[in-house]
Amino acid sequence: MSEDVSCLKAQLEEKEREIAALKNKLSLLEKSQTLVLDLHDKVTPLTPLRAKHALSNEDIMRYSRQLLLPDLGVRGQLNLSKTSVLIVGCGGLGCPLAQYLAAAGIGRLGLLDYDEVELSNLHRQVLHGEENQGQAKALSAANAVRRLNSTVECVPYHLQLSPENALQLIQQYDIVADCSDNVPTRYLVSDACVLSGKPLVSASALRMDGQLTVYNYRGGPCYRCLYPAPPPPETVTNCSDGGVLGVVPGIMGCFQALEVIKIASGQGSSFGQQLLMFDAQDARFRSIKLRPRQAGCAVCGEEPSVTQLVDYEAFCGSAATDKCQRLHLLSRDQRITAQDYKSILDDAGPHLLLDVRPLVEVDICHLPFSLNIPLSSLEERKSEHLQLLRERVGQLKRQMAGGGRPPVYVICKQGNDSQKAVQLLEKMSGSELDHVTVKDISGGLMAWARTVDPTFPQY
Protein backbone atom coordinates (compact mmCIF):
# COMPACT_ATOMS: atom_id res chain seq x y z
CA MET A 1 0.00 0.00 0.00
CA SER A 2 2.72 2.48 1.09
CA GLU A 3 4.66 1.50 -2.03
CA ASP A 4 1.67 2.50 -4.20
CA VAL A 5 1.51 5.90 -2.48
CA SER A 6 5.19 6.68 -3.01
CA CYS A 7 5.03 5.41 -6.57
CA LEU A 8 2.04 7.62 -7.32
CA LYS A 9 3.74 10.58 -5.64
CA ALA A 10 6.82 10.10 -7.80
CA GLN A 11 4.68 9.88 -10.94
CA LEU A 12 2.82 13.01 -9.93
CA GLU A 13 6.08 14.88 -9.36
CA GLU A 14 7.30 13.75 -12.75
CA LYS A 15 4.09 15.03 -14.38
CA GLU A 16 4.38 18.32 -12.48
CA ARG A 17 7.92 18.76 -13.81
CA GLU A 18 6.71 18.06 -17.32
CA ILE A 19 3.86 20.57 -16.90
CA ALA A 20 6.29 23.21 -15.57
CA ALA A 21 8.63 22.65 -18.53
CA LEU A 22 5.72 22.93 -20.98
CA LYS A 23 4.49 26.13 -19.29
CA ASN A 24 7.98 27.58 -19.52
CA LYS A 25 8.24 26.68 -23.21
CA LEU A 26 4.79 28.15 -23.91
CA SER A 27 5.58 31.41 -22.14
CA LEU A 28 8.87 31.80 -24.05
CA LEU A 29 7.09 31.12 -27.32
CA GLU A 30 4.31 33.59 -26.50
CA LYS A 31 6.87 36.17 -25.45
CA SER A 32 8.85 35.85 -28.68
CA GLN A 33 5.67 36.08 -30.77
CA THR A 34 4.05 39.02 -29.05
CA LEU A 35 7.02 41.08 -27.87
CA VAL A 36 7.50 43.97 -30.26
CA LEU A 37 10.87 45.58 -29.77
CA ASP A 38 10.86 49.24 -28.98
CA LEU A 39 13.19 51.10 -31.37
CA HIS A 40 14.89 53.88 -29.44
CA ASP A 41 15.55 57.14 -31.25
CA LYS A 42 16.99 58.75 -28.15
CA VAL A 43 18.84 57.70 -25.03
CA THR A 44 16.60 56.92 -22.08
CA PRO A 45 17.62 55.50 -18.69
CA LEU A 46 17.51 51.69 -18.56
CA THR A 47 16.32 49.66 -15.60
CA PRO A 48 19.17 47.82 -13.88
CA LEU A 49 19.86 44.37 -15.30
CA ARG A 50 18.17 41.70 -13.14
CA ALA A 51 20.85 39.70 -11.35
CA LYS A 52 20.54 35.96 -11.89
CA HIS A 53 21.68 33.93 -8.91
CA ALA A 54 21.23 30.46 -10.41
CA LEU A 55 20.84 28.89 -13.80
CA SER A 56 17.45 27.47 -14.73
CA ASN A 57 17.16 23.98 -16.22
CA GLU A 58 16.61 25.62 -19.57
CA ASP A 59 19.81 27.66 -19.14
CA ILE A 60 21.71 24.54 -18.21
CA MET A 61 20.53 22.75 -21.34
CA ARG A 62 21.06 25.75 -23.67
CA TYR A 63 24.57 26.57 -22.45
CA SER A 64 25.59 23.03 -21.52
CA ARG A 65 28.42 22.76 -24.04
CA GLN A 66 30.15 25.91 -22.78
CA LEU A 67 29.28 25.22 -19.13
CA LEU A 68 31.47 22.15 -19.41
CA LEU A 69 34.50 24.37 -19.97
CA PRO A 70 36.43 24.79 -16.72
CA ASP A 71 37.40 28.29 -17.93
CA LEU A 72 33.76 29.36 -17.98
CA GLY A 73 31.64 27.09 -15.76
CA VAL A 74 28.48 28.15 -13.91
CA ARG A 75 30.15 31.21 -12.39
CA GLY A 76 31.30 32.49 -15.78
CA GLN A 77 27.86 31.88 -17.29
CA LEU A 78 26.16 33.79 -14.45
CA ASN A 79 28.67 36.61 -14.95
CA LEU A 80 27.75 36.76 -18.63
CA SER A 81 24.07 37.03 -17.76
CA LYS A 82 24.84 40.03 -15.51
CA THR A 83 26.77 41.92 -18.18
CA SER A 84 25.51 44.55 -20.59
CA VAL A 85 27.36 45.35 -23.83
CA LEU A 86 26.89 48.31 -26.14
CA ILE A 87 27.64 47.56 -29.79
CA VAL A 88 28.39 50.70 -31.80
CA GLY A 89 27.56 49.85 -35.42
CA CYS A 90 25.45 46.87 -36.56
CA GLY A 91 27.40 46.29 -39.78
CA GLY A 92 30.08 43.80 -40.83
CA LEU A 93 31.66 43.56 -37.35
CA GLY A 94 28.60 44.28 -35.22
CA CYS A 95 26.46 41.50 -36.72
CA PRO A 96 28.67 38.50 -35.91
CA LEU A 97 29.57 40.08 -32.57
CA ALA A 98 25.92 40.49 -31.55
CA GLN A 99 25.10 37.01 -32.81
CA TYR A 100 27.74 35.25 -30.71
CA LEU A 101 27.17 37.37 -27.61
CA ALA A 102 23.45 36.60 -27.74
CA ALA A 103 24.07 32.91 -28.39
CA ALA A 104 26.46 32.79 -25.41
CA GLY A 105 23.87 34.31 -23.07
CA ILE A 106 25.00 37.89 -22.48
CA GLY A 107 22.51 39.74 -20.25
CA ARG A 108 21.77 42.88 -22.26
CA LEU A 109 22.80 44.04 -25.72
CA GLY A 110 22.56 47.66 -26.80
CA LEU A 111 22.50 47.68 -30.62
CA LEU A 112 23.27 51.10 -32.04
CA ASP A 113 23.25 52.19 -35.69
CA TYR A 114 21.85 55.24 -37.47
CA ASP A 115 21.70 53.53 -40.86
CA GLU A 116 19.28 51.30 -42.75
CA VAL A 117 19.95 47.93 -44.36
CA GLU A 118 21.03 47.99 -48.03
CA LEU A 119 21.50 45.19 -50.55
CA SER A 120 25.28 45.78 -50.64
CA ASN A 121 25.43 45.10 -46.87
CA LEU A 122 24.17 41.53 -47.05
CA HIS A 123 27.41 39.81 -48.08
CA ARG A 124 28.87 40.52 -44.64
CA GLN A 125 26.20 41.94 -42.32
CA VAL A 126 24.81 38.51 -41.66
CA LEU A 127 22.02 39.31 -39.20
CA HIS A 128 20.12 41.21 -41.91
CA GLY A 129 18.19 39.51 -44.70
CA GLU A 130 16.74 40.55 -48.04
CA GLU A 131 13.40 41.32 -46.41
CA ASN A 132 15.12 43.81 -44.05
CA GLN A 133 16.29 46.18 -46.80
CA GLY A 134 15.28 49.71 -45.86
CA GLN A 135 14.75 48.73 -42.20
CA ALA A 136 16.80 50.30 -39.39
CA LYS A 137 19.87 48.09 -38.93
CA ALA A 138 19.49 48.29 -35.15
CA LEU A 139 15.97 46.85 -35.31
CA SER A 140 16.80 44.24 -37.92
CA ALA A 141 19.77 43.07 -35.80
CA ALA A 142 17.70 43.06 -32.60
CA ASN A 143 14.95 40.96 -34.18
CA ALA A 144 17.50 38.45 -35.48
CA VAL A 145 19.17 38.27 -32.08
CA ARG A 146 15.82 37.74 -30.36
CA ARG A 147 14.99 34.82 -32.65
CA LEU A 148 18.28 33.27 -31.61
CA ASN A 149 17.97 33.82 -27.85
CA SER A 150 14.81 35.42 -26.46
CA THR A 151 16.28 35.52 -22.94
CA VAL A 152 18.80 38.21 -23.96
CA GLU A 153 17.51 41.73 -23.46
CA CYS A 154 17.97 43.75 -26.65
CA VAL A 155 17.89 47.53 -26.81
CA PRO A 156 17.96 48.77 -30.41
CA TYR A 157 18.98 52.42 -30.92
CA HIS A 158 18.32 53.98 -34.31
CA LEU A 159 20.56 56.98 -33.80
CA GLN A 160 24.02 58.30 -34.41
CA LEU A 161 26.48 58.16 -31.52
CA SER A 162 27.46 61.79 -30.97
CA PRO A 163 29.23 63.92 -28.34
CA GLU A 164 25.73 64.87 -27.07
CA ASN A 165 24.51 61.33 -26.33
CA ALA A 166 27.65 59.18 -25.99
CA LEU A 167 28.33 59.56 -22.27
CA GLN A 168 24.74 59.07 -21.19
CA LEU A 169 24.58 55.95 -23.34
CA ILE A 170 27.94 54.40 -22.54
CA GLN A 171 27.56 54.92 -18.80
CA GLN A 172 24.61 52.51 -18.87
CA TYR A 173 26.69 49.59 -20.17
CA ASP A 174 29.52 47.48 -18.72
CA ILE A 175 31.53 46.91 -21.90
CA VAL A 176 31.59 48.80 -25.21
CA ALA A 177 32.44 47.35 -28.62
CA ASP A 178 33.46 49.66 -31.44
CA CYS A 179 32.19 48.22 -34.72
CA SER A 180 32.01 51.56 -36.52
CA ASP A 181 33.76 52.51 -39.75
CA ASN A 182 34.97 56.08 -39.38
CA VAL A 183 37.71 57.89 -37.52
CA PRO A 184 35.63 60.56 -35.67
CA THR A 185 33.45 57.81 -34.16
CA ARG A 186 36.54 55.86 -33.06
CA TYR A 187 37.88 58.89 -31.11
CA LEU A 188 34.42 59.65 -29.73
CA VAL A 189 33.85 56.08 -28.48
CA SER A 190 37.33 55.89 -26.99
CA ASP A 191 37.13 59.25 -25.18
CA ALA A 192 33.65 58.41 -23.87
CA CYS A 193 34.93 55.04 -22.59
CA VAL A 194 37.87 56.73 -20.81
CA LEU A 195 35.58 59.34 -19.26
CA SER A 196 33.12 56.61 -18.15
CA GLY A 197 35.78 54.06 -17.14
CA LYS A 198 34.57 51.33 -19.54
CA PRO A 199 36.67 48.78 -21.42
CA LEU A 200 36.48 49.13 -25.19
CA VAL A 201 36.80 46.13 -27.48
CA SER A 202 37.64 47.63 -30.83
CA ALA A 203 38.11 46.05 -34.26
CA SER A 204 38.33 47.04 -37.89
CA ALA A 205 38.31 45.25 -41.23
CA LEU A 206 39.14 46.43 -44.72
CA ARG A 207 39.82 44.56 -47.96
CA MET A 208 41.61 41.38 -46.72
CA ASP A 209 42.92 42.70 -43.39
CA GLY A 210 41.60 42.95 -39.87
CA GLN A 211 42.76 44.39 -36.54
CA LEU A 212 41.67 44.12 -32.91
CA THR A 213 42.67 45.77 -29.63
CA VAL A 214 41.08 46.21 -26.20
CA TYR A 215 41.45 49.83 -25.02
CA ASN A 216 41.21 51.36 -21.59
CA TYR A 217 41.40 47.97 -19.93
CA ARG A 218 43.21 47.23 -16.67
CA GLY A 219 45.51 50.24 -16.94
CA GLY A 220 46.27 49.72 -20.64
CA PRO A 221 46.33 52.46 -23.28
CA CYS A 222 43.36 54.23 -24.81
CA TYR A 223 42.95 54.92 -28.52
CA ARG A 224 44.46 58.39 -28.13
CA CYS A 225 47.53 57.02 -26.32
CA LEU A 226 48.35 55.20 -29.56
CA TYR A 227 46.96 57.70 -32.08
CA PRO A 228 47.22 61.18 -30.51
CA ALA A 229 46.41 62.86 -33.85
CA PRO A 230 43.94 61.71 -36.51
CA PRO A 231 45.22 60.63 -39.93
CA PRO A 232 44.75 63.07 -42.84
CA PRO A 233 41.15 62.44 -44.05
CA GLU A 234 42.24 61.76 -47.64
CA THR A 235 44.37 58.80 -46.48
CA VAL A 236 41.41 56.97 -44.92
CA THR A 237 39.74 54.32 -47.08
CA ASN A 238 36.37 52.77 -46.24
CA CYS A 239 34.64 49.56 -47.34
CA SER A 240 32.52 51.29 -49.97
CA ASP A 241 35.71 52.59 -51.64
CA GLY A 242 38.29 49.93 -50.87
CA GLY A 243 36.03 46.87 -50.70
CA VAL A 244 36.07 44.08 -48.14
CA LEU A 245 35.71 40.32 -48.29
CA GLY A 246 32.67 39.58 -46.08
CA VAL A 247 34.30 36.83 -44.07
CA VAL A 248 37.09 39.19 -42.86
CA PRO A 249 34.83 41.38 -40.67
CA GLY A 250 33.06 38.09 -39.82
CA ILE A 251 36.30 36.74 -38.32
CA MET A 252 37.16 40.02 -36.58
CA GLY A 253 33.63 40.38 -35.16
CA CYS A 254 33.90 36.84 -33.78
CA PHE A 255 37.22 37.82 -32.21
CA GLN A 256 35.53 40.79 -30.59
CA ALA A 257 32.85 38.44 -29.22
CA LEU A 258 35.56 36.22 -27.79
CA GLU A 259 37.27 39.10 -25.98
CA VAL A 260 33.96 40.50 -24.70
CA ILE A 261 33.00 37.05 -23.37
CA LYS A 262 36.39 36.66 -21.68
CA ILE A 263 36.07 40.06 -20.01
CA ALA A 264 32.41 39.59 -19.05
CA SER A 265 32.82 36.06 -17.69
CA GLY A 266 35.80 37.03 -15.56
CA GLN A 267 38.58 35.27 -17.48
CA GLY A 268 39.96 38.58 -18.72
CA SER A 269 41.34 39.66 -22.07
CA SER A 270 44.98 39.51 -23.09
CA PHE A 271 44.59 42.26 -25.71
CA GLY A 272 44.77 45.21 -23.31
CA GLN A 273 48.14 46.24 -24.70
CA GLN A 274 48.28 44.07 -27.78
CA LEU A 275 47.25 44.56 -31.37
CA LEU A 276 45.98 41.52 -33.23
CA MET A 277 46.51 41.71 -36.98
CA PHE A 278 44.83 39.30 -39.37
CA ASP A 279 46.00 38.87 -42.95
CA ALA A 280 43.31 36.92 -44.77
CA GLN A 281 45.42 36.57 -47.92
CA ASP A 282 48.08 34.54 -46.11
CA ALA A 283 45.61 33.28 -43.46
CA ARG A 284 48.02 34.60 -40.83
CA PHE A 285 47.51 36.15 -37.39
CA ARG A 286 50.15 38.32 -35.77
CA SER A 287 50.07 39.94 -32.38
CA ILE A 288 52.24 42.92 -31.53
CA LYS A 289 52.79 44.59 -28.19
CA LEU A 290 51.59 48.17 -28.06
CA ARG A 291 53.04 51.02 -26.10
CA PRO A 292 51.57 51.40 -22.61
CA ARG A 293 49.21 54.10 -21.39
CA GLN A 294 50.86 57.47 -22.00
CA ALA A 295 51.28 59.86 -19.09
CA GLY A 296 50.92 62.72 -21.60
CA CYS A 297 47.73 61.37 -23.22
CA ALA A 298 45.18 64.14 -23.80
CA VAL A 299 42.36 62.13 -22.27
CA CYS A 300 43.70 59.36 -20.00
CA GLY A 301 47.02 61.00 -19.09
CA GLU A 302 48.10 62.66 -15.86
CA GLU A 303 46.96 66.13 -16.84
CA PRO A 304 44.25 65.57 -19.41
CA SER A 305 43.23 68.43 -21.66
CA VAL A 306 40.15 66.57 -22.88
CA THR A 307 37.83 66.33 -19.87
CA GLN A 308 34.60 66.28 -21.81
CA LEU A 309 33.60 65.15 -25.27
CA VAL A 310 34.57 67.48 -28.09
CA ASP A 311 33.63 68.03 -31.75
CA TYR A 312 35.21 64.93 -33.32
CA GLU A 313 34.29 65.82 -36.90
CA ALA A 314 36.21 69.09 -36.53
CA PHE A 315 39.10 67.30 -34.76
CA CYS A 316 39.42 64.72 -37.56
CA GLY A 317 38.42 66.98 -40.47
CA SER A 318 35.96 64.34 -41.71
CA ALA A 319 32.34 63.31 -41.15
CA ALA A 320 31.29 60.70 -38.60
CA THR A 321 29.77 58.55 -41.32
CA ASP A 322 31.35 56.75 -44.23
CA LYS A 323 28.84 58.15 -46.67
CA CYS A 324 30.49 59.65 -49.73
CA GLN A 325 31.62 63.20 -49.00
CA ARG A 326 31.02 65.40 -52.02
CA LEU A 327 34.08 67.44 -52.97
CA HIS A 328 33.66 70.86 -54.53
CA LEU A 329 36.95 71.47 -56.25
CA LEU A 330 35.72 73.02 -59.48
CA SER A 331 33.70 76.01 -60.62
CA ARG A 332 30.25 75.55 -62.20
CA ASP A 333 31.52 76.05 -65.74
CA GLN A 334 34.02 73.21 -65.23
CA ARG A 335 31.23 70.71 -64.58
CA ILE A 336 28.35 69.28 -66.58
CA THR A 337 25.54 67.00 -65.46
CA ALA A 338 25.08 63.41 -66.62
CA GLN A 339 22.04 64.56 -68.65
CA ASP A 340 24.15 67.28 -70.33
CA TYR A 341 26.64 64.60 -71.29
CA LYS A 342 23.80 62.46 -72.71
CA SER A 343 22.82 65.40 -74.97
CA ILE A 344 26.44 65.69 -76.16
CA LEU A 345 26.37 61.98 -77.02
CA ASP A 346 23.03 62.35 -78.80
CA ASP A 347 24.41 65.26 -80.85
CA ALA A 348 27.43 63.07 -81.73
CA GLY A 349 29.81 65.93 -80.89
CA PRO A 350 33.48 64.80 -81.08
CA HIS A 351 34.95 64.42 -77.63
CA LEU A 352 36.93 62.09 -75.39
CA LEU A 353 35.32 60.42 -72.36
CA LEU A 354 38.00 59.66 -69.78
CA ASP A 355 37.10 57.21 -66.98
CA VAL A 356 39.57 57.66 -64.10
CA ARG A 357 38.44 54.75 -61.90
CA PRO A 358 40.75 51.85 -61.01
CA LEU A 359 40.62 48.94 -63.45
CA VAL A 360 38.86 46.67 -60.94
CA GLU A 361 35.89 49.07 -60.97
CA VAL A 362 35.94 49.46 -64.74
CA ASP A 363 35.59 45.66 -64.92
CA ILE A 364 32.35 45.91 -62.91
CA CYS A 365 30.76 48.33 -65.37
CA HIS A 366 31.73 51.14 -67.75
CA LEU A 367 30.45 53.17 -70.65
CA PRO A 368 31.55 51.39 -73.83
CA PHE A 369 33.15 54.42 -75.52
CA SER A 370 35.27 55.56 -72.55
CA LEU A 371 39.07 55.54 -72.27
CA ASN A 372 40.22 54.24 -68.87
CA ILE A 373 43.23 55.85 -67.22
CA PRO A 374 43.10 55.60 -63.39
CA LEU A 375 43.56 58.82 -61.44
CA SER A 376 46.61 57.27 -59.73
CA SER A 377 48.30 56.77 -63.13
CA LEU A 378 47.68 60.41 -64.03
CA GLU A 379 49.02 61.53 -60.66
CA GLU A 380 52.11 59.38 -61.09
CA ARG A 381 52.47 60.56 -64.73
CA LYS A 382 52.71 56.93 -65.90
CA SER A 383 54.37 57.29 -69.29
CA GLU A 384 52.40 54.61 -71.18
CA HIS A 385 49.15 56.15 -69.99
CA LEU A 386 50.20 59.71 -70.81
CA GLN A 387 51.26 58.54 -74.26
CA LEU A 388 47.85 56.91 -74.81
CA LEU A 389 46.11 60.08 -73.71
CA ARG A 390 48.22 62.24 -76.03
CA GLU A 391 47.40 59.95 -78.96
CA ARG A 392 43.68 60.05 -78.28
CA VAL A 393 43.69 63.83 -77.91
CA GLY A 394 45.70 64.08 -81.18
CA GLN A 395 43.13 61.91 -83.02
CA LEU A 396 40.33 64.03 -81.66
CA LYS A 397 42.03 67.22 -82.80
CA ARG A 398 42.34 65.86 -86.33
CA GLN A 399 38.61 64.93 -86.29
CA MET A 400 37.64 68.48 -85.33
CA ALA A 401 37.60 70.18 -88.71
CA GLY A 402 36.90 73.67 -87.35
CA GLY A 403 39.85 73.60 -84.93
CA GLY A 404 39.46 74.61 -81.29
CA ARG A 405 40.43 72.79 -78.14
CA PRO A 406 39.43 69.11 -78.03
CA PRO A 407 36.83 68.56 -75.29
CA VAL A 408 37.64 65.94 -72.65
CA TYR A 409 34.90 64.84 -70.24
CA VAL A 410 36.09 63.09 -67.10
CA ILE A 411 34.02 60.55 -65.19
CA CYS A 412 34.47 58.35 -62.09
CA LYS A 413 32.09 56.56 -59.72
CA GLN A 414 30.63 59.46 -57.73
CA GLY A 415 32.33 62.57 -59.06
CA ASN A 416 35.19 63.18 -56.60
CA ASP A 417 38.20 61.60 -58.32
CA SER A 418 37.01 63.05 -61.64
CA GLN A 419 37.27 66.58 -60.19
CA LYS A 420 40.83 65.89 -59.06
CA ALA A 421 41.60 64.57 -62.56
CA VAL A 422 40.15 67.72 -64.16
CA GLN A 423 42.46 69.88 -62.05
CA LEU A 424 45.40 67.73 -63.02
CA LEU A 425 44.58 67.72 -66.75
CA GLU A 426 44.16 71.48 -66.72
CA LYS A 427 47.68 71.79 -65.37
CA MET A 428 48.94 69.40 -68.08
CA SER A 429 46.99 71.10 -70.89
CA GLY A 430 49.35 73.01 -73.21
CA SER A 431 52.49 71.49 -71.69
CA GLU A 432 52.45 67.72 -71.19
CA LEU A 433 49.38 67.50 -73.41
CA ASP A 434 47.87 69.46 -76.34
CA HIS A 435 45.56 72.25 -75.25
CA VAL A 436 42.26 70.67 -74.19
CA THR A 437 38.99 71.81 -72.59
CA VAL A 438 38.37 69.54 -69.59
CA LYS A 439 35.07 69.14 -67.79
CA ASP A 440 33.86 66.94 -64.99
CA ILE A 441 30.65 64.91 -65.22
CA SER A 442 29.24 65.67 -61.82
CA GLY A 443 28.02 62.78 -59.70
CA GLY A 444 29.84 60.35 -62.02
CA LEU A 445 28.51 57.02 -63.22
CA MET A 446 26.17 56.72 -60.26
CA ALA A 447 24.45 59.94 -61.41
CA TRP A 448 24.38 58.49 -64.95
CA ALA A 449 22.63 55.38 -63.55
CA ARG A 450 20.17 57.46 -61.53
CA THR A 451 19.30 60.13 -64.06
CA VAL A 452 20.07 58.82 -67.57
CA ASP A 453 20.22 55.05 -67.79
CA PRO A 454 18.41 53.15 -65.01
CA THR A 455 19.71 49.85 -66.46
CA PHE A 456 23.31 50.90 -65.69
CA PRO A 457 24.53 49.01 -62.55
CA GLN A 458 25.09 50.82 -59.25
CA TYR A 459 27.65 49.54 -56.75
Ligand SMILES: Nc1ncnc2c1ncn2[C@@H]1O[C@H](COP(=O)(O)OP(=O)(O)OP(=O)(O)O)[C@@H](O)[C@H]1O
Ligand atom coordinates in the same frame (compact mmCIF):
# COMPACT_ATOMS: atom_id res chain seq x y z
N1 LIG B 1 28.57 57.41 -35.05
C1 LIG B 1 27.87 56.32 -35.40
N2 LIG B 1 26.68 56.06 -34.77
C2 LIG B 1 25.97 54.95 -35.10
N3 LIG B 1 26.34 54.07 -36.03
C3 LIG B 1 27.49 54.27 -36.68
C4 LIG B 1 28.31 55.40 -36.40
N4 LIG B 1 29.40 55.37 -37.20
C5 LIG B 1 29.27 54.26 -37.96
N5 LIG B 1 28.13 53.59 -37.65
C6 LIG B 1 27.63 52.34 -38.26
O1 LIG B 1 28.67 51.38 -38.20
C7 LIG B 1 28.45 50.41 -39.21
C8 LIG B 1 29.79 50.05 -39.81
O2 LIG B 1 29.64 48.89 -40.53
P1 LIG B 1 30.10 48.64 -42.03
O3 LIG B 1 31.26 49.48 -42.37
O4 LIG B 1 30.19 47.17 -42.21
O5 LIG B 1 28.76 49.12 -42.78
P2 LIG B 1 28.32 50.19 -43.89
O6 LIG B 1 28.67 51.56 -43.48
O7 LIG B 1 26.89 49.88 -44.11
O8 LIG B 1 29.14 49.74 -45.17
P3 LIG B 1 29.32 50.39 -46.62
O9 LIG B 1 30.56 51.21 -46.46
O10 LIG B 1 29.50 49.21 -47.49
O11 LIG B 1 28.10 51.20 -46.92
C9 LIG B 1 27.50 51.01 -40.23
O12 LIG B 1 26.28 50.30 -40.21
C10 LIG B 1 27.33 52.45 -39.76
O13 LIG B 1 26.03 52.94 -39.99
Ligand SMILES: [Zn+2]
Ligand atom coordinates in the same frame (compact mmCIF):
# COMPACT_ATOMS: atom_id res chain seq x y z
ZN1 LIG C 1 45.14 57.58 -23.49
